[in-house]
Amino acid sequence: MNNIARLDRAHVLHPWTHFDSHERDGCVVVSRGEGCDVWDANGRRYLDAVGGMWCTNIGLGREDMARTISDQVMKLAYSSTFGDITNDPSALLAAELASIAPGDLNRVHLTTGGSTAVDSAYRLAQFVQALRGFKDRRHVIARQDSYHGSTFLCMSVGRRAGDQPPEFNYKTDDIHHVASPYLYQRPEGMTEQEFEDQLVAEFAAKVEEVGPEKIAAFFAEPIQASGGVLVPTQTYLKRMWEICQKHGILFIADEVVTSFGRLGAWFASQEVYGFVPDMITTAKGLSSGYLPIGALIFSDRIYQDMSGDRYFASGYTYSGHPVSSAAALKNIQIMKAENMLERARTAGVKFQAMLQGLSDLPIVGDARGHTLIGCLENVADKATRRHFDDAIDIGKRVSNAAEPLGLLVRPLGHL
Numbered sequence: 001m002n003n004i005a006r007l008d009r010a011h012v013l014h015p016w017t018h019f020d021s022h023e024r025d026g027c028v029v030v031s032r033g034e035g036c037d038v039w040d041a042n043g044r045r046y047l048d049a050v051g052g053m054w055c056t057n058i059g060l061g062r063e064d065m066a067r068t069i070s071d072q073v074m075k076l077a078y079s080s081t082f083g084d085i086t087n088d089p090s091a092l093l094a095a096e097l098a099s100i101a102p103g104d105l106n107r108v109h110l111t112t113g114g115s116t117a118v119d120s121a122y123r124l125a126q127f128v129q130a131l132r133g134f135k136d137r138r139h140v141i142a143r144q145d146s147y148h149g150s151t152f153l154c155m156s157v158g159r160r161a162g163d164q165p166p167e168f169n170y171k172t173d174d175i176h177h178v179a180s181p182y183l184y185q186r187p188e189g190m191t192e193q194e195f196e197d198q199l200v201a202e203f204a205a206k207v208e209e210v211g212p213e214k215i216a217a218f219f220a221e222p223i224q225a226s227g228g229v230l231v232p233t234q235t236y237l238k239r240m241w242e243i244c245q246k247h248g249i250l251f252i253a254d255e256v257v258t259s260f261g262r263l264g265a266w267f268a269s270q271e272v273y274g275f276v277p278d279m280i281t282t283a284k285g286l287s288s289g290y291l292p293i294g295a296l297i298f299s300d301r302i303y304q305d306m307s308g309d310r311y312f313a314s315g316y317t318y319s320g321h322p323v324s325s326a327a328a329l330k331n332i333q334i335m336k337a338e339n340m341l342e343r344a345r346t347a348g349v350k351f352q353a354m355l356q357g358l359s360d361l362p363i364v365g366d367a368r369g370h371t372l373i374g375c376l377e378n379v380a381d382k383a384t385r386r387h388f389d390d391a392i393d394i395g396k397r398v399s400n401a402a403e404p405l406g407l408l409v410r411p412l413g414h415l
Helices: 003-011 020-026 061-073 088-100 114-131 153-155 192-210 236-247 300-306 322-337 340-358 393-404
Strands: 028-036 037-040 045-048 107-109 141-143 175-178 215-220 250-254 278-281 293-297 364-370 372-377
Touching: 003 300, 020 278, 028 322, 061 364, 088 192, 088 293, 088 322, 107 114, 107 300, 114 153, 114 215, 114 250, 114 300, 141 192, 175 293, 192 215, 192 236, 192 293, 215 236, 236 250, 322 340, 372 393
Parallel strands: 141 175, 141 215, 215 250, 250 278
Antiparallel strands: 028 037, 037 045, 107 293, 278 293, 364 372
16 A cells, blocks of 8 residues: 555545445545556556546646646635626636527536535525515425535525435425436336336425425526436426426426536537526536536526625635636537537447447446436346345445456445
């Protein structure tokens, strides 16, 4: 074990660390990256099949990005954007995001990442609903198997298996959940269309149960990424959006993972699934992981209703950070110049075909995905779709077997 690994084990609390295995096995020390590959401290090369944390969209080690970041550091390393102060990169980035976002989503609240974007979206939903005269609209609906970030509020909105350990308390009084579009585990004998109908009916019933006059917003990832890469039927999201439209419920599309080329589009909501949400949260691919940044993009209609003799109490020390904003601007420029959205769609066809080719493996129950996101669901029994016992930790076993072959994948329980 090298010195970095020893220091890490002695001092670092990793996100979602499993204490026993970390104490026993330590960690992989990643020392260098280029394109889609990374090298560990021992010089072993890996294909990073996850893209960091679904974020290194343009690839690692780009000199043009490094120059942009360096130049901005020397010009203006930091400036607050609170109140009536701005800086060149943050204003230019907001305008660029407005130009590529769907519909009238022309307003941008810059944040530090996906979690803070979702947190701000939650507050904005309640804020604007109150200003519209609906002060009782304090409730939100999300879905099972969802992941919306790791702040206290975001973890309360999300409902992914294992994310709410009994040692913590979570906000529950005005957050509700409905079933996810988990097609592989749908009831035996039910068609995909019948399952979609059931999900939409359940959502409509939940709206009536809570009371449409009490619901501020519905949170939904176009594809539930960390919850198992749950890819919905093509018309499911638009039908959920139509229910929201009918009842004045704001549809918040959590596109932290699905934006900036992951599905071959700037944003998946309209370009892939055919609807324009009221808000979009984004991060990850916004800067391709070069620097932390996120954004809440929302409609002109919302801005008009919230503007006036008041202020919106949301913001972060690093909101509109000039260096992060410059990196995000350069990232978008690179994606446009190198035609990355079309290239992602082309590569995605090949990737999905190869992913499906693994379906014949005896433990693979389902191979699913869309464009450049994919997942293998491992099962002990293909006929019954029964998972392995948790103690087997099949996902980690697969990950451990892949690493010596030079492949990094992300284990998530039975995935």
